Amino acid sequence: xxxxxxxxxxxxxGVGGLLHAAGIDVTLVARGAHLAALRDDxxxxxVGHEAExxxxxxxxxxxxxxxxxxxxxxxxxxxxQQTAAALADLVPHLLPxxxxxxxxxxxxxxxxxxxxxxxxxxxxxxxxxSHLEPGRVRLHSAGRPGLLDVGRYPTGVDDTxxxxxxxxxxxxxxxxxxxxxxxxxxxxxxxxxxxxxNAACPPGEDADALVGLxxxxxxxxxxxxxxxxxxxxxxxxxxxxxxxxxxxxxxVGSSTWQSVRRGTGxxxxxxxxxxxxxxxxxxxxxxxxxxxxxxxxxxVVRRGAPPQTVPAAGLLDxxxxxxxxx
Ligand SMILES: NC(=O)C1=CN([C@@H]2O[C@H](COP(=O)(O)OP(=O)(O)OC[C@H]3O[C@@H](n4cnc5c(N)ncnc54)[C@H](OP(=O)(O)O)[C@@H]3O)[C@@H](O)[C@H]2O)C=CC1
Ligand SMILES: CC(C)(CO)C(=O)C(=O)O
Numbered sequence: 467x468x469x470x471x472x473x474x475x476x477x478x479x480g481v482g483g484l485l486h487a488a489g490i491d492v493t494l495v496a497r498g499a500h501l502a503a504l505r506d507d508x509x510x511x512x513v514g515h516e517a518e519x520x521x522x523x524x525x526x527x528x529x530x531x532x533x534x535x536x537x538x539x540x541x542x543x544x545x546x547q548q549t550a551a552a553l554a555d556l557v558p559h560l561l562p563x564x565x566x567x568x569x570x571x572x573x574x575x576x577x578x579x580x581x582x583x584x585x586x587x588x589x590x591x592x593x594x595x596s597h598l599e600p601g602r603v604r605l606h607s608a609g610r611p612g613l614l615d616v617g618r619y620p621t622g623v624d625d626t627x628x629x630x631x632x633x634x635x636x637x638x639x640x641x642x643x644x645x646x647x648x649x650x651x652x653x654x655x656x657x658x659x660x661x662x663x664n665a666a667c668p669p670g671e672d673a674d675a676l677v678g679l680x681x682x683x684x685x686x687x688x689x690x691x692x693x694x695x696x697x698x699x700x701x702x703x704x705x706x707x708x709x710x711x712x713x714x715x716x717x718v719g720s721s722t723w724q725s726v727r728r729g730t731g732x733x734x735x736x737x738x739x740x741x742x743x744x745x746x747x748x749x750x751x752x753x754x755x756x757x758x759x760x761x762x763x764x765x766v767v768r769r770g771a772p773p774q775t776v777p778a779a780g781l782l783d784x785x786x787x788x789x790x791x792x
Contacts, residue, residue, distance in 0.1 A: 508601075606718070
């Protein structure tokens with residue numbers, strides 16, 4: 467099995483780097499200043515408390531430059547809002563049976579992938595990591611670097627699932643084949659509803675209260691939609707001590723915070739809070755808090771504002787005012 471990693475940032479760089487370090491055949495696809503830094507200086511990867519290492523992982527600028535053969539498996543690790551554009555570059559070069567594995571948050575990517583490729587695998591990505599400068603990736607867990615359970619989409623486990631999980635395990639990750647991987651990804655979606663609050667608002671009690679509202683709406687929406695979600699207890703048990711304690715994150719926030727901080731010009735919120743808004747509209751459940759957070763974050767990006775500058779108290783007041791009007 468050889469891996470082509472499309473999107474070599476925090477997740478793609480971290481997973482690709484550790485697979486490469488384990489002697490597994492990996493090629494990264496990157497772009498811009500990150501591509502230049504990877505080509506010129508290698509991938510500078512810091513895992514937990516270890517010293518930074520420099521890994522000479524092969525890198526190309528487009529999927530067209532990569533050799534895709536019968537044993538290639540694509541790991542897709544771009545942000546969800548970048549999936550469609552990445553697929554447009556990728557799909558013409560794939561073989562009909564090439565598996566594409568979504569190493570992404572949210573639950574929308576797998577369905578998008580299945581429109582274009584026959585073989586899709588989904589991964590629950592629990593891997594706190596960061597990519598704030600070209601060429602550099604940091605994995606913040608002091609335990610296992612990440613928990614990456616895999617399943618065939620929409621459901622099931624096959625030989626590819628087992629082989630991907632085995633290679634991820636050989637690279638040091640915790641990874642189990644899971645037929646119900648999407649139920650785990652829906653649980654992870656609940657965690658990621660806080661990404662936008664972490665990106666937009668200063669941390670504190672008001673931000674916690676706002677995240678509580680996001681979760682309450684999501685619980686109602688997912689129940690109304692009849693979507694299977696693994697329990698919080700199962701999720702906590704699976705995480706166990708694997709990802710704890712986190713290395714001091716030096717003020718580094720969620721993956722959405724990192725997009726705002728790097729000024730990438732777009733964020734994943736439509737696929738996280740926006741997924742709850744969409745399901746709410748489909749199933750007749752109001753989701754004012756998720757919609758307000760979604761709009762607020764887009765506004766932050768449009769204004770080019772720094773992260774964590776929108777007081778959560780103001781958003782809570784606005785929600786109160788909205789509810790008084792209805
Ligand atoms: N970071 C984290 O802690 C975690 C992230 N996740 C999820 O993992 C997924 C990936 O996130 P993350 O790694 O943080 O994101 P990053 O922004 O760090 O990495 C994505 C990389 O893909 C590049 N890219 C985008 N489109 C293309 C393309 N068409 N061709 C080549 N490269 C491309 C981006 O380049 P550019 O910068 O130029 O856009 C960037 O380097 C997301 O769904 C995220 O929610 C899940 C768990 C934890
Ligand atoms: C849970 C968390 C915050 C871990 O880094 C994450 O998934 C993200 O940043 O997107």
